[in-house]
Amino acid sequence: NAPEGFSYYKWDYNALDGSLITPLETGAYKIYVVDSFGCPSFDTLNVTIKPTPSVYFDESYTLFSDQSIILGTSSNFDIYYWNNGSDANEQVFNAQDLQIGQNQIWLFVSLGGCTASDTTIINVLDDNYVENIYNNNNVQIFPNPATYFTIIHTSNKNLINSKIEITDITGKIIQSASINNLNTKIDVSNLENGIYFVKIIDGTNFLINKLIIEK
Numbered sequence: 001n002a003p004e005g006f007s008y009y010k011w012d013y014n015a016l017d018g019s020l021i022t023p024l025e026t027g028a029y030k031i032y033v034v035d036s037f038g039c040p041s042f043d044t045l046n047v048t049i050k051p052t053p054s055v056y057f058d059e060s061y062t063l064f065s066d067q068s069i070i071l072g073t074s075s076n077f078d079i080y081y082w083n084n085g086s087d088a089n090e091q092v093f094n095a096q097d098l099q100i101g102q103n104q105i106w107l108f109v110s111l112g113g114c115t116a117s118d119t120t121i122i123n124v125l126d127d128n129y130v131e132n133i134y135n136n137n138n139v140q141i142f143p144n145p146a147t148y149f150t151i152i153h154t155s156n157k158n159l160i161n162s163k164i165e166i167t168d169i170t171g172k173i174i175q176s177a178s179i180n181n182l183n184t185k186i187d188v189s190n191l192e193n194g195i196y197f198v199k200i201i202d203g204t205n206f207l208i209n210k211l212i213i214e215k
Helices: 127-134
Strands: 010-011 026-035 040-048 060-064 068-072 079-082 090-094 101-111 114-125 139-142 149-154 163-167 173-178 184-185 194-202 203-214
Touching: 026 149, 040 127, 060 068, 068 101, 139 203, 149 194, 163 184
Parallel strands: 060 114
Antiparallel strands: 010 026, 026 040, 068 090, 079 101, 101 114, 139 149, 149 184, 163 173, 163 194, 194 203
16 A cells, blocks of 8 residues: 555556555565656565465264374465364374274464364274174175175175265265175276275164275
């Protein structure tokens, strides 16, 4: 904002007129003014536009007790503050350091006085509990690790027509199918190496197990 009292103002950056401008990009902004006596003057202001801070996590992540996940954001901010007190731009969360069930994780960042934050949930599954669910319902997944296909075997006819969901560790559904008989073959040739979850949904109940893809 140039001082008031001049009879003429001219900004040479994008040829803007008037005493007030709103810089939209980094650069040198020069203003030329003339007072009521016709005397000219000018000045230059160097402006740096910093990006607006932002943080984005998925709504939730799911881990078995032997897994970990890295969460973080850009390293260009002034301040980082995690729920555990860390001031790093990234954090490694090991399931073994978290409680079984839901764990709320949040991150606050600041840059030049502007702030942003986000919150997510890390769900930690109890491996033994999951295995017991499957044993009690006579469900097996093999081969596991799998390369091109896996078979879901059940001796429980009540599970036929149940929905199958294969998700990644963030909970994103990668593939869907249905149990069509006691041995349902699932094509996993399009999945990349890694750990996935197979969820069998029977009404309001569901079974879940870990599937490893190795090629």
